Amino acid sequence: MHQNDAATPGPPEELLAVAEDLVASATGDEQVEVVLARGASTGVKVHGAEVESFTSAGSAEAGVRVIREGRLGFASCGTLDSAVLAETLREARDNCRFAEPDDHNGLARPDGVEAVVHDTWSDDVLLLTADDRIDAALQLEAMALGSDPRVSAARSTVHSAGWSQSALVASSGIRVTEAETYASISTQPIAREGEETQIGWSVDAARGPGDLDPAKVAHEAVERATKLLGAGRPTTGRMPVLLDARLSVTLLSLVAGMLSGEAVAKGRSPFAERLGETVASPLLDLSDDPTRTDSPGARSFDGEGLACRPNPLLRAGRLETFLYDSLSARRAGRRSTASAVRSVRGLPSPGAQLLVVEPGPHALDAIRSGVELGIAVESFSGLHSGVNPVSGDFSVGADGVMIRNGELAEPVKELTLASTLQRLLLEVVAVGSDFEWLPGGSGGASMLIDEVSVAGA
Amino acid sequence: MIEQSTVEAALAAGLEGGADFAEVFVEDRRSTSAVLDDGRVEDVASGRDRGAGVRVVVGGTTGFAHTADLSEASLVAAARDAAAGAVGSGNAGAAVELNEVHAPNPNPVSVLPEEVDKAHKVALLGTAEQAARAAGAQISQVSARYSDSRRRILVANTDGVLASDDQVRTTFSVSAVATGDTGMQTGRESIGHTVGFELFDTHDVADLGRRAARRAITKLAARPAPTGQMTVVIGPGGGGVMFHEACGHGLEADLVNKGASVFAGRVGEQVASPLVTLVDDGTVPGEWGSAAIDDEGRPRRSNTLIRDGVLVDYMWDGIRARSEGRESSGNGRRQSYAHLPMVRMTNTYLLGGSTDPDDIVADTPNGVYIAHLGGGQVNTATGDFVFGMTEAYLIENGRITEPIREGNLIGNGPAVLSAIDAVGNDFAMGPPGTCGKDGQGVAVGDGVPTLRAHGLTVGGTAA
The missing domain is CATH 3.30.2290.10 (PmbA/TldD superfamily)
Incomplete structure (x- = not known):
């Protein structure tokens, strides 16, 4: 052939x-x-x-x-x-x-x-x-x-x-x-x-x-x-969870959705009145930046043909901007941030295009070694059914590996992780130095998040 | 929609290289939608798609190509591309005689949406919105969405099948936001049937708006959901999502054949409580997952998957059935002409039992009552599944008491199915759903009576 x-x-x-x-x-x-x-x-x-x-x-x-x-x-x-x-x-x-x-x-x-x-x-x-x-x-x-x-x-x-x-x-x-x-x-x-x-x-x-x-x-x-063969169920309790670069970006994408200028204008974002305030851990720097040429997802124009530009969302935990397309920008009396996301077959709406989490100073191993009892999460399930971007309620299925005394221990499955998105942002206690570009184009690093409710056996 | 001679030419081109099987799938789809949000009809949109997909099978290999151009030259070219993808030599090659398949249509349509003035469709949005806003001063935002689609399909293959269907779907949804001291909460309600605009003769969009608003208001008073394993009572209707995830996907023959299902090799075994009889039925009149034929041209059927807890059979499409030397169960479906069909559910539901639903609650000392479910997800290899609760309450001393905040529940399919110990006599179908698998979305329905299950873990935050 x-x-x-x-x-x-x-x-x-x-x-x-x-x-x-x-x-x-x-x-x-x-x-x-x-x-x-x-x-x-x-x-x-x-x-x-x-x-x-x-x-x-x-x-x-x-x-x-x-x-x-x-x-x-x-x-x-x-x-x-x-x-x-x-x-x-x-x-x-x-x-x-x-x-x-x-x-x-x-x-x-x-x-x-x-x-x-x-x-x-x-x-x-x-x-x-x-x-x-x-x-x-x-x-x-x-x-x-x-x-x-x-x-x-x-x-x-x-x-x-x-x-x-x-x-x-x-x-x-x-x-x-x-x-x-x-x-x-x-x-x-x-x-x-x-x-x-x-x-x-x-x-x-x-x-x-x-x-x-x-x-x-x-x-x-x-x-x-x-890795998960032989997995049991964890005990129910509140503990830190370690997310790898991919899961960190998954979580922060949900947050970025709440920073849409349309959600803000229509009273559907819990962050609507928080511009300029500290809404996340000071360790967290997050931007939406499709201009990052080193990313496999870099692009030149947004869904309305404006040149893409870097938009800092969180700087040391402070909420810097919302994301706007032309309509939501006019409504808010602002300029478009060139954040129109669309398919050819649908109307544009504002959203994140290429999230970048700035890496922190600590190696992943060093972060893990400081955890006495926690879970290194392997995957989330039910993101569409258990996360409410209006109330911020967050409750997802998960599996992963227990961390005991700083070391990876037994695999666990059939568990849920719950909190609110607002609280998860504030409970970020470490961001790893293990920055990587993900296949979808976003760039992430590991995050350790404290005080997450874990439901298991 | 297309000349039979064009289809025959494409099938012949598909067989030129000596294939076992060739199929042409032609689709013409039109849709309309209208959205009201923030007090205004924001936009009205229309969509149009037309094209054909050609599939050629040789041994275990499928070649597939598609085109948006329905000319004979384009279909023949697609058939040759598909045949080039399915290398090897098969058995057929002779000309085929097509015989029209006559499948009963479970979805008679009395008012085609394209014959209804757009102004009438848009007017429904305002009616729903006003009703939602009038439901309480706490309602701070409302959106409503109307959409309809008409999908005409024609399937012809070298087994001689020539079948067509005209599928009209109409749906309406309302989402409300309520604001209170504790922040914002949401409520959503939707209806959808495989019928025309007459949907609104029997369904009141104002009522839909009120129910969405009341759900959001109720949740303002919700306290954190409990954390951990508990007894769960699921109300009638939308609880079918649980079965869709707990075992529906695991009974799809493509996943079973690849060893990716926890239910593989278990036909004839007790896989659920004796109270469980689960059916997948693509012929329920007007339901969201119903049609006359599947997307491989086979008449839809009613298939019992689990009877009295015993696994009867899996769901099959043509390819998987052919390799096992059996009949397809009419579950071969595809999102559009640009996708290959695979095994999909239609309307999946649990048959009603004999118990009074009030007795089920009264007989539950402590637990969670789920009045309305969200979507779900499953890992078919392990059977672990999740589903969301979007309106739920505590059960304390056999009574439904306070509302709790939304979240997911997690469980293991075989374990939860075995631990169902009460099934009510109040069966109802649930709201319309879209099932996603390997990147393709299809319309599915589900339904359950009130039921009680153990072994589910509630993903809350309360200590």
Whole structure:
């Protein structure tokens, strides 16, 4: 098999021209924004040294926002077919008639901030053959299965790679394109010991296949699968929990959601009245910064086409800013922080794009060695059902490894961790020096959080 | 939606290399939504998707490609891409004769949403909002959302299946925030059925708004939830989420076949209390997970998964059934034409028992009563699962007393199923749900009567 699955795409300027044509039809009393995207991806899933599925996918999407007399209408479609695009624009215009006017409605306007350009394209993705992809997936599965006698199968092992391009044109004078490639690998090994089964996982993602680290993925996934074998339940009580870089970012993403200018304006954020106050441990520095070129998730523009910029959220525990898109900024009498998050198929809303937790001075080992009794958490479950971003109530399922007298001890599972997000922020007693960029693009470091309610046996 | 000759050409192209099986799935989906928030109808949005996915199977390998262009040239090209992904030589290759599958439609629609003026849809939002705000001075914010979708699908495959379905779904939800001395609390209510705009002939959105508001107000007085293992009574309706997580996913044949389920190899064994009879039924009229056919063109069925506590069977899709030489149970589903089908639940529910629900509470000295559940999650390999409680109370001396704050409960599927010791006679279906698996979301329903379980751990903060 030698077909080249991801055919070389045309230049993103092709999209720009189509978007400009649509926007050019805007009449004097309306604002029109068109976002177009297209891409291709190829995924291989292997199981038991055989190819389970081989998927080639092309995609095309369009989203059209129209504002007339302060009324907002939106429509989207899953094609770039010109007749359907014209119908989508008509639908967006028609939808305007039914929304209620809001003087704050409006598209983003160019604000003079220069975009930071990142190297987000790797031609290596376009050169991958079907055999390259299959070999990479088979190699990862073999690595995962060959490293521990208790691991004899993986639920699935996946190699996926592709490219995407987008163009955004707004009648307010915005005109931007972005293009990126990606490659990712993941595996979910199954470990068995006696009657017990555990499943692990790990993933790596990069701009090109050459930057993936299959040995690390295999090792991490197998470690996760085997580490919890023999897990019991912890005793119920209040104790410190140690979160690794990934879980720290997971937790702080929930907090960042509460700092959305929209949640603040609509009275849904417990932090609404706290700007400038200390809301977290002084050890905590957190920013939202898509301009970090060293991150695999760096980007140049937000979802409304404004240049991304660094936004400090917490500095030594002090709440520095909320995150705004154009609408929420106008409502608050502020400028957009270029924090519009959207899919092509939906309207933008403000949110974090690339969180960065500044590392602390202490090595992870040193932090752990100071814990008399606690839990090094391995995973959370039920984040969507047990965390309320309005009240701040936090209660999640978890598993992990007990820390006793500073050392990792027995694995534990079927436990819950509970507190409030407000309190968790204040109880951060250490931030590790083990900073790392995660596959999703955010950068995190370990955190030790005290006084968490643990429910177990 | 598409010419039969186009579909036949794509199937023939899929078989050119000597495949075992080829399938074309065509989808045309339109949706409308409208959102009211912060006292205003913020936006009205429409969506349109149309495309086809072609699947070619050789031995254990599936090749898949999809396209948004429904021309014959594009479908044939997708079929060739799919066939290139499924290397090897299979048995078929002959032309296929397609025979139309006639499956009864459980979801008759009387008013197509596309025939209803958008102004009528938007008007519902204000009605719900006003009712929620009128429920109490503590209500500080309200949002309401209306959405409808019409999904027409056609499936044809080289087994000769030609099936189509027209799936119309309508849903409405209200979220309220109440503010008091203790901070803010939220309440949410939703309805959703596989029906048209007539949904609102039988469901009052004002009532929905009031209930969401009352839930938020009730929770202002909530005290911290207890911490640790306790007896739990779950009210009728949405408690089906517990079964969806505790065993539903673990009974999906794809997970079972890969050894990733704690229920693997246990058919015929007692896996739950004798009070438990669990059914997955994709034919319940109008329910959120119902349809005439699954996304592989097979008529939906009612499948008993657990009868009197004994595991009867898993749920199957076409690929997994084919490899085991048996029939699909009609559980092959996909989010859209751009996704491969896999084993998914439809409407999963626990049959009602004989006990008066009041007696179940009265017979519980101490515990937690859960009136409304949130979503959940499961690790099928270990059976450990969580689900959220969004409205819950303490049970003290056989009486429901004070409200408690929301949070998750955790348990182990087989252990909790075995420790169900009361099932009420008040069965009800729950609100509409979206089930996520391997990145694909599909509409699912669930339902339970009042039931009591032991062995669940409540994730609270009270000492």
